[in-house]
Each structure stands twice: as structure tokens, then as C-alpha cells.
Amino acid sequence: MPQKTLVTIVGPTAIGKTALSIYLAKHFSAPIISCDSRQFYKEIEIGTAVPSREELQAAKHYFIQNRSIFEDYNVGQFERDALEKLEELFLKHSVVVMVGGSGLYVDAVLKGLDYFPDIEPEIRNQLNNDLRIKGLPYLQKKLKNLDTDTYNSIALENPHRVIRALEVCIGSGKTYASFKNKPKTPRTFKAVKIGLQADRPTIYNRINQRVDLMMQVGLLDEARKVFPYKERNALQTVGYRELFQYLEGSFPLDFAIEEIKKNTRRFAKRQMTWFQKDLDTHWFDFQKNKKEITNTIEKML
Numbered sequence: 001m002p003q004k005t006l007v008t009i010v011g012p013t014a015i016g017k018t019a020l021s022i023y024l025a026k027h028f029s030a031p032i033i034s035c036d037s038r039q040f041y042k043e044i045e046i047g048t049a050v051p052s053r054e055e056l057q058a059a060k061h062y063f064i065q066n067r068s069i070f071e072d073y074n075v076g077q078f079e080r081d082a083l084e085k086l087e088e089l090f091l092k093h094s095v096v097v098m099v100g101g102s103g104l105y106v107d108a109v110l111k112g113l114d115y116f117p118d119i120e121p122e123i124r125n126q127l128n129n130d131l132r133i134k135g136l137p138y139l140q141k142k143l144k145n146l147d148t149d150t151y152n153s154i155a156l157e158n159p160h161r162v163i164r165a166l167e168v169c170i171g172s173g174k175t176y177a178s179f180k181n182k183p184k185t186p187r188t189f190k191a192v193k194i195g196l197q198a199d200r201p202t203i204y205n206r207i208n209q210r211v212d213l214m215m216q217v218g219l220l221d222e223a224r225k226v227f228p229y230k231e232r233n234a235l236q237t238v239g240y241r242e243l244f245q246y247l248e249g250s251f252p253l254d255f256a257i258e259e260i261k262k263n264t265r266r267f268a269k270r271q272m273t274w275f276q277k278d279l280d281t282h283w284f285d286f287q288k289n290k291k292e293i294t295n296t297i298e299k300m301l
Contacts, residue, residue: 004090004189005301009099010106010275011196012268014206016286018051020196021099023290024297025059028095032061033082035100035109037075038237040067043226046219047239049210059097069226069234076115079108090189095301103274110191112184119171127163127170128231142166149177155270160236192300194293195275195283202286207264214239215257223247238263 007024009017025032034040038048042065050064062085067073082098086109089096100106107113131139139162144151146169154161165176172179198206223243226235230244239260246256275281282300284293 005095005192006086006110006189007095007097007192007194007297008106008110009097009194009196010103010281011101011286012203012271013049013101013264014210014268015196015198015203017099017101017196018049018055020194020290020293021097022051022055022058024294025097027294028093028097030059030093030095030097031089032059033085033089033096033098033109034061034063035078035082035098035102035105037078037100037102037105038234039064039100040073040078041065041069041234042067043069044222044234044240046214046217046222047237049214067234069229069232072233075104075108076113078105079113082109086189101271103271110187110193112187114180114182116168116176116179117172119167123167123171124163127166131159131163132231136162139163139166143169146170147175147177150175153177157266160233190301191280192297193278193281194297195281196286197272197283198286200269203268204265207268208261211239211257211261211264219243220253238267 007028007030009021009024011017021032024030036048038044039050040063041048045065051061056064063078063082086096098106098109127139136157136159139159140151140156143156143162143166147165150165154165156162168174168176168179219239220243223240224247226232226240227244227247229235230240235241235244242256242259242263245251245259246253251259282296284296
């Protein structure tokens with residue numbers, strides 16, 4: 001068995017990645033690194049589907065609720081922190097498991113990021129202000145004028161992505177696209193990438209059930225607690241944005257819940273589009289016996 005192997009589990013939200021990661025962690029006596037960009041934050045637990053207490057106790061986890069929504073934390077910082085943690089973990093473990101649905105964060109660890117210039121915070125503050133006052137369509141149009149290539153390639157429904165591209169364009173005077181696809185630093189570990197999938201109706205049904213369960217166990221109360229800080233970047237995410245609009249009186253609670261389901265389904269579709277681009281991913285039906293998946297992984301080690 002190679003000395004250093006990172007087994008990474010990807011797939012759309014609510015597909016069962018956490019359960020598989022714990023099974024593999026137990027089998028390989030391996031720790032788990034989370035690369036879910038929403039589960040970093042300790043103030044938001046229900047809406048980010050943080051593993052249960054029992055699941056966290058079943059295997060050692062890293063990068064779960066280790067940050068505050070009041071901290072600015074981005075994918076570049078995560079790449080640095082994750083690689084440092086992997087170097088430490090590989091001293092004791094032959095295998096480490098990484099799990100998460102944030103495609104950019106997965107790629108940051110496995111392949112490396114494109115590096116961008118430092119941008120003055122005032123630029124982001126102004127763009128966030130424009131988002132609040134003028135709306136996302138205004139920022140989308142602005143990006144289209146400044147950087148057509150990026151406009152045609154990113155998830156335009158994601159305000160964080162749009163603002164990130166715009167701040168680079170404005171702050172550097174160059175397009176966001178011009179900084180991409182530069183040579184990356186080679187990784188010192190072997191990567192085995194496992195994907196879980198299901199037909200679209202099944203994924204959507206699982207998402208709807210998860211949202212209903214989140215509401216039953218207190219998502220609204222959680223959203224209400226962080227509502228005063230709704231402008232924080234960590235809270236610009238599905239599940240919280242919709243409930244913030246309910247709390248502001250923009251629409252009824254039932255409508256907000258349906259919006260969460262709809263936007264989560266859209267998010268899952270974007271996840272699959274991202275992950276399916278990687279031809280090195282070994283895909284399994286989400287109901288596939290975990291032992292069979294494990295046997296396949298062992299043959300690749």
C-alpha cells in the first residue's frame with residue numbers, strides 16, 4: 001500500500017457522502033478531512049448538515065466547525081491549511097479520507113488553485129453593498145462587461161463567485177480569467193476519487209426530505225440567531241438566505257421553505273456538473289454496498 005493516499009468522496013448534497021466517509025475511515029483506520037465550505041462555521045450547524053455527534057465520534061474529523069462566521073476564510077486559506085494538516089496526518093496514517101460537496105475546495109486540495117493578487121477590502125465591501133442595494137443582476141451585468149469568459153463559465157446564481165470575480169477584475173485591472181490555468185505545485189500524495197450518484201428524481205426527493213427534517217429540528221431558530229449578521233459572507237448560502245427573507249417579511253415561511261428546496265436542487269445540479277468534469281472519478285450508485293466500494297478502493301491503492 002502506498003504511504004500516502006487521499007481517498008476523496010464527492011457527490012451532490014444529501015447523497016450519503018458522510019456515511020460512506022465514516023465507513024471508509026473505520027476500515028482504513030483513517031482520519032477524515034472535511035472540505036465542505038459551509039461546515040467550517042460553528043454558528044451554523046443544522047443548515048450545513050454537520051455530521052451528528054455520533055458520526056463525529058466514530059472517526060476523527062478535521063475542519064468541522066473550526067471557524068466563526070465572523071472570520072474571513074476563503075478557499076486559498078483552506079488549501080494551505082488542508083495541505084499542512086495532510087502532511088501531519090500522513091506521518092501516522094497511510095490513508096486519509098476527504099469528503100465534501102464543495103467542488104472548488106476539493107480541487108484546491110487535489111490539484112491546487114490558481115493564485116490571484118491581493119485585493120483591497122474596500123472593493124469587496126462596495127460590491128457587497130451593490131449586491132444589497134442593486135441586486136445580483138446588476139453585478140452579473142457588470143461582470144459580463146468586464147470579463148465575458150468568466151461570465152460564461154461560473155455559477156452566476158452564486159453571489160460569492162460573482163463578487164470574487166468582480167473584485168479581481170476591478171482590483172487588478174485584468175480579467176479574472178487571465179489568472180486561471182497557471183502551472184500548479186505537484187501533490188506529494190496519491191489521490192483516489194470516489195463519486196456517489198443517483199437519478200435526478202431520487203436526489204431531489206432526498207433533498208426535499210432533508211430540508212423538511214432540518215426545519216423540524218430547528219433550522220428557523222438557528223437562522224434567527226444569526227439573522228443580525230446576515231451580511232457575513234459565510235451566511236450567503238442556501239437555507240439561510242431564504243429564511244432571512246422570511247424574517248425580513250419578504251414572503252411567508254411556507255414559501256421560504258419551498259425556495260430552500262428549489263435552490264438546493266439547483267445547487268445539487270451544479271455540483272454534479274462540476275464533479276462529472278473530472279474523468280478520474282470512480283462513480284458508484286449511492287445504494288452500492290459499501291464493502292464493494294471499499295474493495296474497489298483497495299485494488300487502486
